[in-house]
Amino acid sequence: MKLAVLGGGQLGRMLGLAGIPLGVEFRFLDPSGTAGAAAVGELVLGALSDRTAVAAVARGCDAITYEWEGVPATALADVVATHEVAPGPRPLAISQDRVAEKSLCSDLGLGTAAWRTADTLGELVSAVRELGVPVIAKTRRGGYDGKGQATITVPDLAEAAWNALGAAGDLIVEETVAFRRELSVLACRGRDGASVVWPVPANRHAGGILRESRVPAADAATQAAAEAIARRMLDALDYVGVICIELFDTGEVLLVNEFAPRVHNSGHWTIEGATTSQFENHVRAVLGLPLGAAELRDGPVAMLNCVGRLPDLATILSIPGAHFHDYGKASRTGRKVGHVTVVAPDEETLEVRLAAARAAIDDDG
């Protein structure tokens, strides 16, 4: 079996590490000759938007997947006729358009923050008035890790926000949700329609970048609500592979923030913490294999991102229960270059270990 992956970053690298034991060979398409996934498969150099390159990397492969949701759906136009592409172009296209994403949620009866579109400054001003400050204006397409967003705290700032963001395209304006915490639900659906849902992690962001995920985080009712959201979306999209849906937990209800049609940073803890990791189940799903159990293994688990630069390896490895993941990337401000997963028999022990790990991880902020 051979799997083509569009994108050769850390997600591709971890897909490869999970898939090789299943006997799967990997071929990655990436514009960079130093892509970290080259350690676990063949690297084909090319743009992810290049239909010819996508066709070349797909040749001889049993299926195609992607590890970056920025792949233009048009780049897949040729290969969908000849190959299994999972997740398909439709969830990909929806995830790239915040309006389509929110509309899908409405159609499925899934709660979101109230929102308006704003294609002109006048519409932005109206939206701010209707929703009430503070609101968040976002580009309809193209933003990630907090980029392409502006918080409007007083109505007079609408014009500045428009000048900062409006040039990049149409905007969506969302009410600010007073959430208690950020959760995400990771789920995987197979070609046969069967799905599994992992225990929901609680996520902490800073500077628009995920810093920590913790599991377990949800009581039974919250877990059930998150699972219902995930399964409704997976089934509606006839989805194949792993999805990550980011959620706001208001304490009363779970609201959908956005989803990523791929394996996700907030699911990295599954490598050591779950019976089957998000990476292995994604590979299984895309290749039409049965999915593995998504339950938590022993004890609680936490994932800490290493942003900007890596911590000292020996220091991390001397922490009991700590597992290191180096993405093979050069240091750069704001870049995710690795993560550390810490497992422990109980929450108290986890806290001690986490304190040591946090002290060793010298993020660039």
Add this chain to the structure above:
Amino acid sequence: MKLAVLGGGQLGRMLGLAGIPLGVEFRFLDPSGTAGAAAVGELVLGALSDRTAVAAVARGCDAITYEWEGVPATALADVVATHEVAPGPRPLAISQDRVAEKSLCSDLGLGTAAWRTADTLGELVSAVRELGVPVIAKTRRGGYDGKGQATITVPDLAEAAWNALGAAGDLIVEETVAFRRELSVLACRGRDGASVVWPVPANRHAGGILRESRVPAADAATQAAAEAIARRMLDALDYVGVICIELFDTGEVLLVNEFAPRVHNSGHWTIEGATTSQFENHVRAVLGLPLGAAELRDGPVAMLNCVGRLPDLATILSIPGAHFHDYGKASRTGRKVGHVTVVAPDEETLEVRLAAARAAIDDDG
């Protein structure tokens, strides 16, 4: 960090899968262009006995290890001057010579089966008389997986055994131990002299080939005795890396059968079953990094070898708690081509899952 590995089979492949997350790059020396470790590193083609090839693969690497104990110690003669080689040439040479191995055990006060050397037919006849039938005659060097061995059940068969084995070199003759079961102890020692010992697995062989390993298998006293054996041997050899010592459990005492100076088939269960796998700890040790905990994670675990041919992947993956490991090798009678590890919350559940896995694994015997 870059690690040179002599041998590019499944052990090299699993070393790579464990080491890549630590940021380690791999370069393998193997005579076969289809070596399975090529999926996780650079493959250099060459004989493991070729000093020039060994020097070439070592160039630019931080350390050298091997995944096959048949590497001639002479092949390492040049690189030991320029590189960290772990485990060192001495344990390698001892493991290749059953007489040196048994003598080491005697020196360290570790029990073994009674044994004699036999360099001539006359000495073989004397040894058989002294030890009493049945005895096992083995070539002093070069045997593995039950090859190069003959059981002598009546004294008159000594000449036939000599004719079958004596031409291959000097023999060692061992009394037959009435053991209750076969155990092995896997341990790892770092460059700083610290060591960890995994829970002892019970192993079942058939046709001279390991078929199953189960953990936990030992009560506290047996575990302590096995750990004492492992630590005595590791410290005496100033050993760096993973060692596997095969043990006969007579019900009264643990006797050393033989040791392998490398990661070992009876430790494959550690990938899913232990906090840190034998592969990751071997990489850590060889590169001078701190070792990870070797304790059992949740529940019991069993490893089943796939010999000759692989089972149907979808059937295995549909068994809860089953993890598949395809070595990327062509099918061939008697060849280890993969393994399945099964985890479960309790022994009863494990038995049910194991029965399903055994039924799916269609060994060639």
